[in-house]
Amino acid sequence: MPADELPRPADRSWWLEEALALPEFAGPEAPALQGDTSADVVILGGGYTGMWTAWFLKEAEPDLDVVLLEQDICGGGPSGRNGGFLNGMYEDLGMLLERFGPEGRRTVEAAARSIEEIGAWCEANGVDAHYGLHGDLAISTAPAFDRQIAEMIEEAEANGVGHLYRELSAEEVRERFDSPVARIGATMSHTAGVQPARLARGLRRALIERGVRIFEQTPVTRLGVRTAIAETPGGTVRAGHAVLGLNAWSGAIAPLRRSLMVRGTYIVASAPAPERLEQMRWTGGEGVYDLRTAKQAGKATTGHALPPPNPEGPFPLNLFMEPGKATLEEMIASTERGLLVTRFHYSNIVHPVESTITGMTRDGTFWIEGGEVAYPVKNFRFTQSIIEALTNTESIGRDTELASEFFFSASRVPALKIASFKFSGRSDH
Numbered sequence: 001m002p003a004d005e006l007p008r009p010a011d012r013s014w015w016l017e018e019a020l021a022l023p024e025f026a027g028p029e030a031p032a033l034q035g036d037t038s039a040d041v042v043i044l045g046g047g048y049t050g051m052w053t054a055w056f057l058k059e060a061e062p063d064l065d066v067v068l069l070e071q072d073i074c075g076g077g078p079s080g081r082n083g084g085f086l087n088g089m090y091e092d093l094g095m096l097l098e099r100f101g102p103e104g105r106r107t108v109e110a111a112a113r114s115i116e117e118i119g120a121w122c123e124a125n126g127v128d129a130h131y132g133l134h135g136d137l138a139i140s141t142a143p144a145f146d147r148q149i150a151e152m153i154e155e156a157e158a159n160g161v162g163h164l165y166r167e168l169s170a171e172e173v174r175e176r177f178d179s180p181v182a183r184i185g186a187t188m189s190h191t192a193g194v195q196p197a198r199l200a201r202g203l204r205r206a207l208i209e210r211g212v213r214i215f216e217q218t219p220v221t222r223l224g225v226r227t228a229i230a231e232t233p234g235g236t237v238r239a240g241h242a243v244l245g246l247n248a249w250s251g252a253i254a255p256l257r258r259s260l261m262v263r264g265t266y267i268v269a270s271a272p273a274p275e276r277l278e279q280m281r282w283t284g285g286e287g288v289y290d291l292r293t294a295k296q297a298g299k300a301t302t303g304h305a306l307p308p309p310n311p312e313g314p315f316p317l318n319l320f321m322e323p324g325k326a327t328l329e330e331m332i333a334s335t336e337r338g339l340l341v342t343r344f345h346y347s348n349i350v351h352p353v354e355s356t357i358t359g360m361t362r363d364g365t366f367w368i369e370g371g372e373v374a375y376p377v378k379n380f381r382f383t384q385s386i387i388e389a390l391t392n393t394e395s396i397g398r399d400t401e402l403a404s405e406f407f408f409s410a411s412r413v414p415a416l417k418i419a420s421f422k423f424s425g426r427s428d429h
């Protein structure tokens, strides 16, 4: 595409831009907090979590004084820039039942109820969020995925939600989605779509109308835990209760960091192409996904490899390494001179076949002298074949630790004592 035809960069998501251009979604103003105030409940974060919490609190107790603090604008985070798919988490039902039993089913039922409830809420509150109960269409794009259509339906039937699915022949798929790559498919009737930013901004307006005090451009810099006091640059909120609705930002809060796995996801938007949709007969508004994308999105995968094709080749995304017998103290005590690395970070694959990885140390690197940790040192860069390093293993720790580097992977591994490792230079940090 020539450079002058590229879409201009957006400051906000396209969804949010569209919504904010309309007065019913832009206003009223919610200026930053200036001064100290008190409330029954203070909510941190103006995404769906924070705003729906405020909504249901006011539903339960209309006189409750609720303050909501948002560092940016309400809907400025993922709530105003997501895919807009409302689904009942049905694909996860099997896994949720297996792991959590009846609680897993209740979770899916609650998610499923929300599909209609959001539509009814928009209707009742005059929020035109382009809500549509259109359903989904799953298609197979290669013979290897044909079987999965039947498996998907079998699993749904086994979990008691088979009535929501219907298998489609190749002809039936083409009547709804005439793509040359489409083979057989299945409809899933119980999903809806919204313009997510309109929903977020409509919710914000409804909250303000209900008397929720919203302060935007108001980052909470500290939250007192014993008494809920939210500190912000312009003032404080002292409240009986605090609710955290900070989504991925919660990863910055020390007590939560270790129990959260932050992951990312992206959407790609095209320019409107109604004629093209017409040509393809894709006019029903249903979400369409092919089973390869579903696999890439993590559905029905063992989680131990990147699905093909991928630029990295085989890749252990969920590495479990069997522990050994040594304690970390023993490993240190048996080292005359060496480095204690507590974390590798920023690692990238240089040579997949040789498993050569480059990266840096982080979060504390220490010099060991005479069997004792002597002093901290600056971080090091490294470029090392992992296979080669593992062949130099001298001892393996008996305790394992969960380590996560990428958005979507985690490893449970013991400490390793390795005789030689190629550090390539010192970092400035």
Ligand SMILES: Cc1cc2nc3c(=O)[nH]c(=O)nc-3n(C[C@H](O)[C@H](O)[C@H](O)COP(=O)(O)OP(=O)(O)OC[C@H]3O[C@@H](n4cnc5c(N)ncnc54)[C@H](O)[C@@H]3O)c2cc1C
Binding pocket: 044, 045, 046, 047, 048, 049, 050, 051, 069, 070, 071, 072, 073, 074, 075, 076, 077, 078, 079, 080, 081, 082, 083, 084, 085, 086, 087, 218, 219, 220, 221, 245, 246, 247, 248, 249, 264, 265, 266, 267
């Ligand atoms: C690209 C993408 C596509 C997605 N597609 C879908 C989809 O199709 N369907 C679906 O169901 N889900 C989807 N999701 C997930 C969905 O968007 C999120 O689960 C949901 O928006 C989370 O809402 P939230 O209120 O918890 O978080 P957020 O919307 O992230 O809100 C958190 C808010 O907290 C604020 N904040 C952070 N730190 C502070 C602070 N210190 N002080 C004050 N405020 C602070 C942030 O500015 C933010 O506005 C998608 C997500 C992304 C990113």
